[in-house]
Every structure is written in structure tokens, then in C-alpha cells.
Amino acid sequence: MPQLNKDARHTVTMTLNGDEVSGYAEPRMLLSDFLTHEIGITSCHVGCEHGVCGACTVLVDGTVMRGCLTLAVQAEGSTVETAENLASDEGELSELQLAFKKHHGLQCGYCTPGILMSLTAYLKENPKPTEEELRDMLSGHLCRCTGYVGMVRAVLDYCENRTD
């Protein structure tokens, strides 16, 4: 890759939720801003912009990343997944989302897309976490509403009864 000049806007192309998308980014543009303002995704929430809250968490090539600590130009050519990818094309919620709904795993919902993306990657590595493991993993996200109890119940229920 050639050196990208700081003052220019560069074309960034990625596979986002299965579709190829392109937009323009200066090298300093954060992936969270690129997804929101260039592409029009609404689930990559920004709470702190320094990696602490986890609201901006997305998957880049299957790996959990903070959208606010990743540059758009770093994701050039990558596969990016956001919470928009979870429901079916017809808008039917995934089983994990339904479990969150059933157990009141969200209130305002600001933290939720990031948490769902973390879980998407984490449950592939550890499909049946214990409550302790789950709470440890959720420590990477801040939720100001729920107190995490409903969320933990939702995930444990989903892991026990999933058919997807």
C-alpha cells in the first residue's frame, strides 16, 4: 500500500455486512465515524472515543475491535460486521437479539449493538460460558441502564436453548 497523504481523502472499500461499500476517508478518520457518516450505519455508537465504553465495538475480519480505536484506512479491504448484520433481511431478529428482548437485556439500547458484536465473536470461541466467564467478558462494555442482570440471563438462556 502506498503512503497515504494526511491532507487527502482516500477511497476506502470494505465488505460491510456482506455488501461491498466504499467511501472517502482522511487517514485520521476513525472507523466509527466512517461507518456512521460516510456509509450511514446507525449501530456503531460512540460513547467515549477512547476505548473504555465499548459502544462502538464491531468485528473486523472476525476480530472484536473498538471502532473508535481503529482507523477507516486500516479496514481497507477487510470484512466488517456491525449489528445491522444480525437480523435477517426481512427484519426478523436473531435468536440472541430475541433473548435480549425477552430478558430485558437492554433499556436505552445505546450499549447494546457493541455488546451483541462482542458476543457474536466470543460465543464462537466459547459457546457455553459460565456466568463468571460471561461477566468477565462483559466487563469490556459499560451499560449505564441495566445493571447487566437481564443481559447475563439472556445470554445464558440463549446458549442453553439456541437452535441457530
Next chain:
Amino acid sequence: MKPKAFDYLKVSSAEEAVAALASGGEDARIIAGGLSLMPMLNFRLAEPSILIDISKVDSLTYIREAGGHVEVGAATRQADLMRWDGLESKLPLLNAAFPFIGHYQTRSKGTVCGSLSHADPSSELPLCLAVLGGEVDLQSATGKRTLSAAEFQTGMLSTAKQTGEMVVAARYPTAKAGDGHAFTEMAQRRGDFAIVALAAVASADKIKLGIGGVADKPTVREWDILEGDALDDALNEFAWDLGGYDDIHATARYRRELVRRLGRRVIEEAKSCRS
């Protein structure tokens, strides 16, 4: 909360990275996982002219065992080492420390060598490197050199790395048969930076204790096996010598108390892990 403008170069080898560092001069910066650098850019605490991205360099992504060490390349992520098969048997201290290092969501992208380069005084990976007596390999456009952990980290967020140099690998000595290892820390919340972090190694006739989060860099002390009051006295002396500070998280007095109490606990645990 947005970074100042910088040029960006994604490299595919260490040679390409050090060439770019040489031409970029003082304001050129390596970016690995970005977990520490990006917040500094967002806050404009760092304003580099160019970022040299080593995160996708395959030849720097490896874990290998050789000559009594486990060597980790500069693009190797913390999660890769945490999942490495040999971790529990070869690096039991790191195995005990990993759950304390940030979160699942930060270890997935943050690198081992990035943590060493960032040199936060409360970071776990530099502390383990110091206690085990590991080494860091530095490379520049003009050559390579190797520094011990003690030579490498010089203070708070500062290392002996010079302009034009990058860390290409770190080596953690493998555990000696029979030694016991233990790690613990106190933090406000799970995954937060440690107020005090403690790493202990117990052998047949020695105890080694390393402390992070109190002095401006990890500090290691070694004693002949001590028990009872003699151990308490040694820990008390160590706690005072570290010269802790008051900050928003804890007072110096509280930090000294943690060194005394958790110091004893982590040493006992290391002794009980001896086989």
C-alpha cells in the same frame, strides 16, 4: 476528540517499517494494536506526522520457543499468546497474569510488544518481563540490538528505544522446573489498570517479587527464602522503598499496604505452586 492529521503507511515487513521510521524522524510513530496510541491521538496527547502500521506484518506475527525463551513477534496480539498451547507449562506467570490484562475486547487487538513499548508503570506484561528477566529486540535502519527488560523500560511511559528504532520481538524466559509462579493485582474494576500489580517467582532457595503501579516502572526484588516476621519486614521495607504516590485512584499509604498484604499472599501462592 479527533486526531490531528497524519500520513499513514501500512507496511509488510520490519525493514519497510524501519526505513519509514528513518525518513520520518522524531515525529514518526509505529501503530500496532492502537489500544493505547489511538486514545492518545484522540485526546491529541500525541501528534505524530506519520503512523507506520505494523499490525498486518506476517513475519512479525509469531510465537516460538528457542533457547530457554518464548519469543513473541511485534505484531503478535495478546489474545494469540493467551491462547497459545504452551502458555500454562512454559509461561505460568503470564498464564496467571493474562486475565488481568484489559478485557477480551482489548486483548483481541492489542499486542504484547505494544504494551512493552507503551511502558505504562501498572501494565502486567512489562512487569512479567522484568520479573522473569526477559529481553527486547530493537531494530533500526542501521542495525539491531538487544536490551534486558531492566535496561529497556526507563520510567513512566518511557523506554530506551531511540528515534528510528522499533521493537521487533520480546523474549520471555521459560519457567524452570520446580519453580512456582503467582500473579495478582488490585484494580477498581475488572480489566482496569492496576493500582498495584504483583508477580512472584519462588524457587528452592529464593523468592522474587515484582511490583507494578507504585514506582515509575516495574521494580523487582529478590530475597533468600523468608518466613514470618522476616518476610513482613522485607515487604515493609520494599513498600517504602518504592516511593508510591497519591492519585485519584489511591493514596501512597494504601499502595504500601497493598504491597505488604498482597505481597505476602502472592509469595505464599507462588511457594505453594512449586512442584
